[in-house]
Amino acid sequence: MGAKHTFCIVFQFSVCLLFYLFQMNRCYAIYNITSSQVLSEEQTLISPNQTFELGFFSPNNSGNRYVGIWYKQISPRIVVWVANRENPLAVTDSSASLTIGSNGNLNLVDGKKKSFWTTDILVPSNSSVAMLLDNGNFILKKDHISEEILWQSFDHPGDTLLPKVKLGFNTKTGETSVLTSWKSETDPSLGNFIVGIAPQTPPEAFIWINGSTPHWRSGPWDKSKFVGIPEMGSSYLSTFKLEEDIEKGTTSYYFNSFNSSINLNMFISSEGVLKIVNLMKYNESYARWNSWEAPNSSCDAYGVCGHFAVCKTSESPICNCLKGFKPKSREEWSEGNWTGGCLRKTELLCKKNISSSASSGGKEDGFWKKSMVKLPDFYEYVQVDYADECHAWCQSNCSCLAYAFVNSIGCLVWSKDLIDIQEFSFDGEDLFLRLAYSELVGRKQMEKVIISLTVIGSSFILGAIFFFWYRWKTDQKRNIMDTREHIDLIDMSDISRDTLESAEPYDPSEHAFFDFDDILVATNDFSMSNKLGQGGFGPVYKGKLHGGKEIAVKRLSSNSGQGAKEFKNEMILISKLQHRNLVRLIGCCIYKEEKLLIYEFMPNKSLDMFLFDSRRRSELNWSKRFNIILGVAKGLLYLHHDSYLRVIHRDLKASNILLDENLNPKISDFGLARIFQGTLDLANTHRVVGTLGYMSPEYAMGGILSEKSDVYSFGVLLLEIVSGKKNNNFHYHDQLLSLIAYAWHLWSECRALDLMDEILADSYSSPEVVRCIDVGLLCAQDHPMDRPTMQEVVFMLSNETDRPKPKEPLFYFQSALKYNLKPQTDVKSSINEATMSMIEGR
Helix, strand or coil, rough: CCHHHHHHHHHHHHHHHHHHHHHHHHHHCCCEECCCEEEEECCCEEECCCCEEEECCCHHHHEEEEEEEEECCCCCCCCCEEEECCCEEECCCCCEEEHHHCCCEEEEEEECCCCCECCCCCCCCCCHHHHHHHCCEEEECCCCCCEEEEHHHHHCCCCCCCCCCEEEEEECCCCCEEEEEECCCCCCEEEEEECCCCCCCCCCEEEECCCEEEEEEEEEECCECCCCCCHCCCHHHHHHHHHHHCCCCCCEECCCCCCCEEEEHHHHHCCCCCCEEEEEEEEEEEEEEEEEEEECCCCHCCCCCCCCCEEECCCCCCCCEECCCCCHHHHHHCCCCCCCCCECCCCCCCCHHHHHHHHHHCCCCEEEEEEEEEEECCCCCECCHHHHHHHHHHCCCCCCCEEEEECCCCEEEECCCCCCCEEECCCCEEEEEEEEEHHHCHHHHHHHHHHHHHHHHHHHHHHHHHHHHHHHHHHHHHHHHHHHHHHHCCHHHHHHHHCCCCCCCCCCCCCCCCCHHHHHHHHHCCHHHHHEEEEECEEEEEEEEECCCEEEEEECEEEECCHHHHHHHHHHHHHHHHCCCEECEEEEEEEEEEEEEEEECCCEHHHHHHHHHCCCCCHHHHHHHHHHHHHHHHHHHHHHHHHEEECCCCCCCHHHEEEEECCCCCCCCCCCEECCCCCCCCECCEEEEEEEECCHHHHHHHHHHHHHHHHHHHHHHHHHHHCCCHHHHEEECCCEEEEEEHHHHHHHEEEEEEEEHHCCCCCCHHHHHHHHHHHHHHHHCCCCCCCHHHHHHHHHHHHCCCCCCCCCCCCCCCCCCCCCCCECCCEEECCEEEEEEEEEEC
């Protein structure tokens, strides 16, 4: 009896073990699909490095089942490709499988062996093998040995564009490759929005509704970017490429991954928004953020203002008729419906018949220039080599309503009504619009003057006017030539060695040169009432140009430490950097010993004017402070990582953070910045410059410079913004204690919130404040290797995630800090700070 009982137990155990092993066999991941190895619902196919995974899924717990590809280690799941979009399996069918059929094709079948999707190509035999590659490409090969790809998912994109996947068309075969949105977040079937490349010369990208109605447009491709996307001139958007093969008739648009630590894809949502999605791993988790999207504003929507109108997001209303045009329906425009567009006020002379033209004795039509715009749709390419030839071609063809000459494209002309024009705040192209003579600027006034002078008949007066006008223009040209000669004569030997390593030569024609007399008028002879502040290299004045535009004028002191070198460095840097959190340079002026930089005017001046003013500090609530912190971090990330040049600022502090009308931050004062190329860990400089209290220890004491030097300065600035206290003038119980040490002292006792500016009381988000203090202390650590990169800083500020613990500062409590540094020049005060320049920092 006992033996029989033992036998039963052993038998039951064996059955359970076999069942368990069978279940394990059904659930494990596989690396290929063959005729003998199918993919069941419980299994997944993974790429060699486990980057991507293919398997069965139900989107957001819907009632349907699909086969798709997603990032393996990212949660929640991000699906990048779906096989059976239009033919889902029932969620109740647990016996479906993906197999290699008898004809060698991939075949998705349900439990009854009914086919729901197949590759449907000609395959030599059923020995074919399916694999998932680490780039997300699902391929079907002839066999295990062959490298020949018979079919690949990259040729059949869904709603997501991965690196190396190509969008485009073939003019010879008529084939197109597009992205198509999901119908909804729970339904991967074909949605309403399609992203593709239009077969124009040059090509441009579109989002279409239902495949035909334009929803958004990129503008023409200029061999490096789409001219209707100003952001493509910098950052990782420049990794996008467009290739044309005339012989094959193909046009392909794709992108390469710019950073191995970031997974990048382009995705069209079910609402019709095209997004560039970044996925970055940090502390075993992934952060997701959108670095670009379109349409992103009302003006991005195709044709929102109708024909012959321009859209500008910063204006109200956003739509305005082009010069020489008026609203087609004023009633509709008053109601905010601009799609009807505008009509021409005065008929073009070339459109009139010969008799009316002869009787009117009309003047020839001319062209009016509209700058910084996204060029309109329906352009035609004309093969000419120069801008004046493009002008002449359009002038001689009455059907030509406008033209543009884009340096890297050539001549574009328009014969159809102009639509989808957008005005940008930077970048953009010049559009020349054909107008009747009477509509052109100043022509009527000039004609009246000429008639009056003719009636007077005084050739002497005419001659005198011409003489003085000629002398004035000559002086103007001489001033501009003097300016350019001053720039060209600046000694570049030290700049190329110390500040402009690997930078491209500066072209003075890229920016406006202002006449010194105009600046005197604008600033009221640099009156004290116009003075905005005193920087380390000279005063800054408010000015107003003749047209009413407000500017800020930085006047370099003749005895300042900046000199011609830093002046030119600042011009070169700011001219090449474009970011919403960097101040914008308008132009410059050099007249004799005067050196002036002209910037956009910031009505709220600098951050220190608010932060360290007991009366104005309360205007910076926590929401605004956090926005400033994040904005400065993104600006630094652009300088260190995303810009065309790789820049270390070297003097980041509150007085160098300007605030616009909405208190958005803009990093300024690039006179001390340094450019690097490639990967920089540490560099040694014999010229230590910056502001004490913001300079990192290794830079102040040893001249060791790296991007982590800026990270240290950012950490100090962040703690100042949180606390409302200056690092250089902080006392605790009659002891001179650095703000960093005090913050760490509170943090180590779990009292980090005590650092918060008391003026804000409890009107702040405690988790955000603690997160900022943590990040500030991490950035301001003594050793550069312990500090995070700005990429990591932006991630930590934007997400609630695990963070490293900051280390105790080297100088904890101290009665004073003594810097044994030999100054090269006298200290120049900047409000309450000292911007110093030193040799051989110890």
